[in-house]
Amino acid sequence: MRKFKLYYDKDAEETWLRELDEKGWALQSFCLGLYTFVPCRPGTYQYWIELLPANLAEQESYLAFLKESGLEVVERWARWIYLRREKAAGPFTLYSDTASKMAQYRRIRRFFALFLGIEVIFLGVEAAAVLDTGEPIFLLFFTIILAVTLAFCRAVYQCSKKIRALEEGMH
């Protein structure tokens, strides 16, 4: 089974993967919004989506650590990884305390903020092109980039909201 979806909230994406698992579908691969699923016994796996560190050596070290801890890496896409573990193997979480959950959202926020910055630059370039030439094609590009920029804005905002909620839970 193939499905096309675009997520900017990894928690919502995790929930979706878990729901599909309950219906007997296990993730096989992911690329550019295209998910491929294969049949599985309903309720076999629990899924987690994680953002690897920016540093390449750190990425390999963290990946090795996750695998040693009993997690299966289903897919690696850019800095994102899709992890799973059989539910029958016992209780398990990726993050077991609030401080580390907050650190994870901060890392994800930095990731999206970087792309947001790049998109804002592109947006400026396209706006200048529209004003200079008045060509409809540039207006189309401008609109597309504006949509992407807004999506990254939402992603950054979502992370901030989750960090705040965790902070409030600590006091």
Added chain:
Amino acid sequence: MEKASPLTETFYYILLALGEPLHGYGIIQSVSAMTSGRIILGPGTLYGALNTLLERGWIRLYSIETESRKKKEYLRTPAGSQALQEELLRLEELLANGKKYFAQ
């Protein structure tokens, strides 16, 4: 960044477990056994905590098994034991005051 004191539960139990050399999964199992399954450390949490403890010099790398994979073992340092003992004194004070209050 975590404050050095008081220790969080995560840091406290990792330090306690590392009185003997253990790799990541060994730490998860040891802490789970000590707390009768109450704390099951997540590898994401554990990885970050180990890096912080290494930076503080409270634990050190014990060995790297080179023949097969990069499987790192960690061990508590004397500075780590010192931090653990200071935390124990703080916890004892908490406990003593709490007990005194309820004994009245």
